[in-house]
Amino acid sequence: MPAETTPLPLKEQFSRGLDAPICLTWELTYACNLACVHCLSSSGRRDPKELSPAEARGIVDDMVDLKVFYVNIGGGEPMLRPDFFDLVSYAVDRRVGVKFSTNGTRLTAERARQLAALDYLDVQISIDGATAASNDAVRGEGSFTAARVAMDNLAAAGFGPFKISVVVTRQNVEELDALAAIADSYGAQLRLTRLRPSGRAVDTWDTLHPTAAQQRTLYHWLLERPGVLTGDSFFHLSALGEPLDGLNLCGAGRVVCLIDPVGDVYACPFVIDSQFLAGNVRDPGGFPTVWRDSALFTSLREPQSAGACASCGSFDACQGGCMAAKFFTGLPLDGPDPECVHGHGQAALAALDARPQSALGHSKVARDGTRIPVPTPVRVSFRSPART
Amino acid sequence: MSVTEAQPARAAFAVEQAWQLNPQVALRDESFGALAYHYGNRRLVFLKSRLLVELVSSLRDYPSAAEAIDAVVPEGQHDSYRRALARLAASEVIDAC
Numbered sequence: 001m002p003a004e005t006t007p008l009p010l011k012e013q014f015s016r017g018l019d020a021p022i023c024l025t026w027e028l029t030y031a032c033n034l035a036c037v038h039c040l041s042s043s044g045r046r047d048p049k050e051l052s053p054a055e056a057r058g059i060v061d062d063m064v065d066l067k068v069f070y071v072n073i074g075g076g077e078p079m080l081r082p083d084f085f086d087l088v089s090y091a092v093d094r095r096v097g098v099k100f101s102t103n104g105t106r107l108t109a110e111r112a113r114q115l116a117a118l119d120y121l122d123v124q125i126s127i128d129g130a131t132a133a134s135n136d137a138v139r140g141e142g143s144f145t146a147a148r149v150a151m152d153n154l155a156a157a158g159f160g161p162f163k164i165s166v167v168v169t170r171q172n173v174e175e176l177d178a179l180a181a182i183a184d185s186y187g188a189q190l191r192l193t194r195l196r197p198s199g200r201a202v203d204t205w206d207t208l209h210p211t212a213a214q215q216r217t218l219y220h221w222l223l224e225r226p227g228v229l230t231g232d233s234f235f236h237l238s239a240l241g242e243p244l245d246g247l248n249l250c251g252a253g254r255v256v257c258l259i260d261p262v263g264d265v266y267a268c269p270f271v272i273d274s275q276f277l278a279g280n281v282r283d284p285g286g287f288p289t290v291w292r293d294s295a296l297f298t299s300l301r302e303p304q305s306a307g308a309c310a311s312c313g314s315f316d317a318c319q320g321g322c323m324a325a326k327f328f329t330g331l332p333l334d335g336p337d338p339e340c341v342h343g344h345g346q347a348a349l350a351a352l353d354a355r356p357q358s359a360l361g362h363s364k365v366a367r368d369g370t371r372i373p374v375p376t377p378v379r380v381s382f383r384s385p386a387r388t
Numbered sequence: 389m390s391v392t393e394a395q396p397a398r399a400a401f402a403v404e405q406a407w408q409l410n411p412q413v414a415l416r417d418e419s420f421g422a423l424a425y426h427y428g429n430r431r432l433v434f435l436k437s438r439l440l441v442e443l444v445s446s447l448r449d450y451p452s453a454a455e456a457i458d459a460v461v462p463e464g465q466h467d468s469y470r471r472a473l474a475r476l477a478a479s480e481v482i483d484a485c
Contacts, residue, residue: 097425
């Protein structure tokens with residue numbers, strides 16, 4: 001999100017929605033060769049209704065028309081899409097910048113050189129721990145080594161400053177300095193994001209999300225390191241005092257949205273659920289019409305009720321926190337965030353019986369139809385993929 | 389000399405010089421003004437009024453930023469728009485011709 005922002009009136013503007021998104025996430029495929037326990041999109045299997053290469057290029061054309069400056073490409077593992085490089089080239093050739101997230105398993109030396117040759121392209125490689133032990137517990141066996149090889153390949157190709165993306169958990173919050181040191185060793189930028197109880201993390205959030213004490217540590221750690229990127233992820237922590245860098249608001253459906261691999265448009269990357277589905281890019285009018293006119297996005301752009309948080313002195317700072325975090329923990333959307341720094345969320349959670357289970361998801365399943373327990377040990381392959 | 393130099397490397401904004409929208413920057417109109425995105429440093433900057441967008445877009449038509457301000461901005465607001473241009477120069481949204 002913006003490196004340079006300006007105060008309030010803009011925030012007001014943003015909460016009413018812009019003519020086009022600023023931060024558009026586009027997940028290219030649900031196919032993934034890892035099975036991270038906290039995968040926000042429950043990825044694994046490719047969806048047979050995945051957008052065709054021609055349809056995907058059509059989305060880029062929409063971005064050109066809407067003047068969306070860049071797209072955040074993710075998945076699944078986006079490099080598993082056979083037309084990945086064609087699509088990325090198609091976008092950057094039209095000045096739609098690409099920031100893409102990868103687990104690094106397909107980022108061979110040759111691929112790294114191809115990426116280094118493209119303008120307007122940023123790469124972020126995901127790890128969720130500073131050691132193989134802590135990372136692989138979440139992302140699967142072999143995934144840390146694979147990510148480090150990918151980083152080495154980017155460095156050797158002269159890619160320049162790439163990003164290392166980390167979801168902050170109860171386990172790795174103690175490793176923030178070590179993670180920063182890994183980033184420094186490559187001249188890379190560290191990017192930390194918040195664990196949301198979305199996708200497979202519905203089942204793992206309870207044990208993975210940082211404790212209240214750890215959240216305070218994280219807040220101070222971030223305040224001292226303005227160079228660490230957060231994608232505006234931790235605005236609920238701004239209730240602890242001085243606001244963190246960023247817009248500090250929920251941009252869902254206002255300046256943020258998600259296009260998923262089958263063209264469904266959701267309010268944000270963390271709410272893949274029918275309740276937050278605004279439309280599909282295959283509908284008449286395509287993405288621009290969904291963005292401008294969908295009933296869901298229109299309602300999100302109206303003034304929102306502060307609900308149970310209205311009387312809290314911190315509401316201006318945290319805005320009640322993250323919609324996705326509330327929804328997937330079963331909390332009302334106009335109440336406190338489950339990780340409310342004043343503890344209001346914990347109290348609300350304690351009063352709940354059950355959580356909603358989304359019917360959506362692309363987790364790999366065993367032959368008897370049961371979901372394969374995660375993390376699935378993966379054997380990472382370094383064979384060079386066929387040229388696309 | 390004991391004077392501390394603020395930002396020695398960056399070209400300071402000189403209002404008597406000619407300026408232009410940086411060719412690496414794209415503008416997107418919005419109701420409050422415009423978004424400016426710099427494809428080189430990947431920064432997103434907000435132009436907070438329509439008048440500022442008009443001023444930035446017309447800079448190249450004038451031999452100096454001062455003359456652009458005289459022509460585009462109502463008197464009484466010149467100082468604040470000069471400061472806005474200085475900020476945009478610092479974030480490389482505009483550059484000296």
